[in-house]
Amino acid sequence: xxxxxxxxxxxxxxxxxxxxxxxxxxxxxxxxxxxxxxxxxxxxxxxxxxxxxxxxxxxxxxxxxxxxxxxxxxxxxxxxxxxxxxxxxxxxxxxxxxxxxxxxxxxxxxxxxxxxxxxxxxxxxxxxxxxxxxxxxxxxxxxxxxxxxxxxxxxxxxxxxxxxxxxxxxxxxxxxxxxxxxxxxxxxxxxxxxxxxxxxxxxxxxxxxxxxxxxxxxxxxxxxxxxxxxxxxxxxxxxxxxxxxxxxxxxxxxxxxxxxxxxxxxxxxxxxxxxxxxxxxxxxxxxxxxxxxxxxxxxxxx
Amino acid sequence: xxxxxxxxxxxxxxxxxxxxxxxxxxxxxxxxxxxxxxxxxxxxxxxxxxxxxxxxxxxxxxxxxxxxxxxxxxxxxxxxxxxxxxxxxxxxxxxxxxxxxxxxxxxxxxxxxxxxxxxxxxxxxxxxxxxxxxxxxxxxxxxxxxxxxxxxxxxxxxxxxxxxxxxxxxxxxxxxxxxxxxxxxxxxxxxxxxxxxxxxxxxxxxxxxxxxxxxxx
Numbered sequence: 469x470x471x472x473x474x475x476x477x478x479x480x481x482x483x484x485x486x487x488x489x490x491x492x493x494x495x496x497x498x499x500x501x502x503x504x505x506x507x508x509x510x511x512x513x514x515x516x517x518x519x520x521x522x523x524x525x526x527x528x529x530x531x532x533x534x535x536x537x538x539x540x541x542x543x544x545x546x547x548x549x550x551x552x553x554x555x556x557x558x559x560x561x562x563x564x565x566x567x568x569x570x571x572x573x574x575x576x577x578x579x580x581x582x583x584x585x586x587x588x589x590x591x592x593x594x595x596x597x598x599x600x601x602x603x604x605x606x607x608x609x610x611x612x613x614x615x616x617x618x619x620x621x622x623x624x625x626x627x628x629x630x631x632x633x634x635x636x637x638x639x640x641x642x643x644x645x646x647x648x649x650x651x652x653x654x655x656x657x658x659x660x661x662x663x664x665x666x667x668x669x670x671x672x673x674x675x676x677x678x679x680x681x682x683x684x685x686x687x688x689x690x691x692x693x694x695x696x697x698x699x700x701x702x703x704x705x706x707x708x709x710x711x712x713x714x715x716x717x718x719x720x721x722x723x724x725x726x727x728x729x730x731x732x733x734x735x736x737x738x739x740x741x742x743x744x745x746x747x748x749x750x751x752x753x754x755x756x757x758x759x760x761x762x763x764x765x766x767x768x769x770x
Numbered sequence: 771x772x773x774x775x776x777x778x779x780x781x782x783x784x785x786x787x788x789x790x791x792x793x794x795x796x797x798x799x800x801x802x803x804x805x806x807x808x809x810x811x812x813x814x815x816x817x818x819x820x821x822x823x824x825x826x827x828x829x830x831x832x833x834x835x836x837x838x839x840x841x842x843x844x845x846x847x848x849x850x851x852x853x854x855x856x857x858x859x860x861x862x863x864x865x866x867x868x869x870x871x872x873x874x875x876x877x878x879x880x881x882x883x884x885x886x887x888x889x890x891x892x893x894x895x896x897x898x899x900x901x902x903x904x905x906x907x908x909x910x911x912x913x914x915x916x917x918x919x920x921x922x923x924x925x926x927x928x929x930x931x932x933x934x935x936x937x938x939x940x941x942x943x944x945x946x947x948x949x950x951x952x953x954x955x956x957x958x959x960x961x962x963x964x965x966x967x968x969x970x971x972x973x974x975x976x977x978x979x980x981x982x983x984x985x986x987x
Contacts, residue, residue, distance in 0.1 A: 471878030680849035
């Protein structure tokens, strides 16, 4: 146990010494890793925020039914009964034309204009939530509802919501693809720096071998180096994403005000930050492992 | 301690370095390997240290048959032997002290124990005053003594030295040989390849003479 601890402390000390010995090239490598990682991390933030916006939008599966002008309260009542007995409708809400007009005038601040209208231009309407939300069922339901008496128009927003979902899904796929490619790039960057290090420490490796160093002992400082480099690179990536979200926030809030809503960019969550650092550390370690194993095998052959 | 049975070594270029060598070295013995250059002295030492593998035959060190050892077990075997090289194989980016500490770090000694041992080893070879110097600042003889200090610092039961006095003046060479004798008297088994006639004639140890890869006497 004591030996094990001593070995690890030695390796850690050697790693830090090594990094501080060449501060500029270490820093450049760290920035290369950090910026590489900030791309997928930043994309994750963008997607998360887009998903957030999408989920705050009114329920896209709602169907609006507008009555025609001739509908009497009795007609409305009859339709109410029909709708509430249907099993393919989960929820119904009736909005009479007067309520609708009041709501609109308040929302848009058009009270004066509305007061001057000779006649309420809005129809009575229903907002219903279908039990099944897939496209086929909704289409079927819409065409059925269309045929009820005094129904002027049936409007379903599902197409728009499905397009949005598809775009978000495409975003997620792109993210996965980009993250995968950049993960390989990161392992390659690490692998390369480690290879350079090994070539400058060739004598040390050879001598250590001759006086009883195990492969594990020889590998350890390089693995530490790779992992630490990955971790620090991950921290830089986190910083890049954080600063970027901070820089974009004022503009996004301005935009949100123009749309009469409030919205602020959420930075990386605690879990995402932890995952970012963990993955970057792991990738650094993997890159180092490959480089050392290859180099050791090559030294062995001589 | 060491046993070789019908050991041959042929290098990939077709050169037969050793032919059918059978040799037994007892614990506590001091053996001089002599012979012209190219007679196979270095090869024999490398085979015992498991740096190279024989083409045929079996080698025992410390009751372990080298050919049957797993690759991962060889480092532990090497920790029981001290190696002294003609070209020293010192690390020039580390101080004298750090060079001697290396085997102890590898073996997992704590900082405190390692430093105490390293000082003792440097004292034995007369380099304690230069512990902070770098190998480049040492003379050839001092570099060789540093190499010996590194070899004995983990108190191995077996010391293998390949031409330890090869590049040295007579005076330094006598010095070094005296050191080996002192370690021998302390009970270490020692195998030295050399063509230092003075050392051989001192009669301190058994002489194994190699000629073109064969033992003559």
